[in-house]
Amino acid sequence: MADVLSILSANYKTVGMTVPSKTPYVAVDPKLYQGTWTGKYANNKSFKITVSNVSGFRAKVQYQSADVNKYQDVLIKDSAFRIGDTKFILTKTGKAEINNVVTDPTTGSTFLDKAYATQAS
Numbered sequence: 001m002a003d004v005l006s007i008l009s010a011n012y013k014t015v016g017m018t019v020p021s022k023t024p025y026v027a028v029d030p031k032l033y034q035g036t037w038t039g040k041y042a043n044n045k046s047f048k049i050t051v052s053n054v055s056g057f058r059a060k061v062q063y064q065s066a067d068v069n070k071y072q073d074v075l076i077k078d079s080a081f082r083i084g085d086t087k088f089i090l091t092k093t094g095k096a097e098i099n100n101v102v103t104d105p106t107t108g109s110t111f112l113d114k115a116y117a118t119q120a121s
Contacts, residue, residue: 021077021078023077023078025056025057025075025076025077026057027056027057028054028056028057028076030054030055032090032093033051033054033059033076033090034051034052034054034059035050035051035119035120036048036049036050036119036120037049037050037051037088037096037117037118037119037120038117038118038120039098039115039116039117039118040115041065041100041113041114041115042113042114042115043113045065045066046065047063047064047065047098047100047115047117048062048063048064048065049061049062049063049064049083049088049098049117050062050064054076057075057076057077058073058074058075058076059073059074059076059081060072060073060074061073061074061081061083061088063083063084063086065100070083070084070086072084079091085100085101085102085103086098086099086100086101087099087100088117091116094118094119095116095117095118095119096116096117096119097114097115097116097117098114098115098116098117099112099113099114100112100113100114100115101113
């Protein structure tokens with residue numbers, strides 16, 4: 001039981017006590033998000049995020065990197081959305097910050113892999 005509590009405690013310290021956003025969902029400009037976004041992580045592993053069917057604050061997203069291929073309907077709020085363990089944050093027109101939580105299969109430890117993406121024109 002102590003192991004479970006120490007894991008939970010460590011997770012809260014790692015993630016932090018995040019305060020939920022109090023801003024409402026609002027319609028976004030589809031041109032800012034829609035399209036193909038590409039980039040590379042620090043280990044030179046490339047990724048591609050395809051955003052389509054942006055309507056209001058909803059969109060369909062595909063994330064591809066190495067052997068990972070995820071599809072998900074997302075909600076866009078505060079210029080960001082999540083797809084699985086990956087967070088997409090629009091920083092300016094055509095540029096985004098990508099934060100990906102990676103779990104080491106051997107040790108079970110996690111780390112944050114940060115990268116930047118550019119929207120294809």
